[in-house]
Amino acid sequence: MALLSHVTRKTLTESLRLGLKSHVRELQTFTLPDLPYEYGALEPAISGEIMQLHHQKHHQTYITNYNKALEQLDQAINKGDTSAVVKLQSAIKFNGGGHINHSIFWKNLTPVGEGGGEPPHGSLGWAIDTNFGSMEALIQRMNAEGAALQGSGWVWLGLDKESKKLVVETTANQDPLVTKGLSLVPLLGIDVWEHAYYLQYKNVRPDYLKNIWKVINWKYAGELYQKECP
Template identity: 40%
Template structure:
């Protein structure tokens, strides 16, 4: 069964950009709910296989995709932040410059995409091996509007629960503040693994 991973820092490590109370609720309650939903879906699918009763297969497969993607994206999201933030460098900076022109243009496009996600979802910088390039995806819910085979490198949660206590309905303010806590070292490491 799946378990909620511990945060790689204390609840208040991302202050003042990401407040302690939101981090605690977001991680301990919301992320935990996706882990619980994933475990339930896995259990129900196992029961269906054992009994041969697949009447609810569509429901449980959808729950598996929704909660499984939610668990993975949240795990990656926590990992790609750090208290003091860092600056992009190395191979990821080279590829961002090649694919987007420069880092500021990339940040503007990523920020605009994140602000424009319809409803609940994510903004994700991905490496697409088949295209041999970086792309920015707006992921609705946890699993819609994705591209098969893409590798997530930089993940921003723009569900309201991710920012509402501090930023209320000011998603753009949250996105702007979030750039101060991006852990570019992790993004670069993910990219180096993805291109191998």
């Protein structure tokens, strides 16, 4: 009986270890998502060269490093190396956030011929007018906060699911919007890292922010809003 109990405990421990290992490995199978348009489809607002580099190089780097960090986390957990687990959190946050943010960003854009820049209708349009006064006021506020953001980061239009109100927030580096509040859902995110605009707009971030609205996919943002706040 003692031997059976020992074997059972050993088997259970091994199963739990393998299960955790399998779970973490499942989390690290991230790949670069395809764009729903050609690289040059957003011109002249955003050049094809920028889009290709942004997608193939920058986003891919976040994914590569995120997968690597998750693999290292898997190894650290199995070794019981708490120090390594803690140390890896910053890499997971930065690279995982980069993957999350860019995956949203690509969907927030669409060519002019496919609805890019067309103002939102329905419930999202009404919510923007209610919370900000007008679409023009929202754009001015997001442009101002995006231009004033020191260093690199993002400017967001989000939905606070608790208050049912729209909010404008900025996040530093690759922090996703959820870091500003667990109830916040990103509807629209604009990348204000230099790699998103420098080849075309040099250091004039306000010009980039002014022109990106010509290719904003308000239909996608409206669908998200309707889903989260029917």
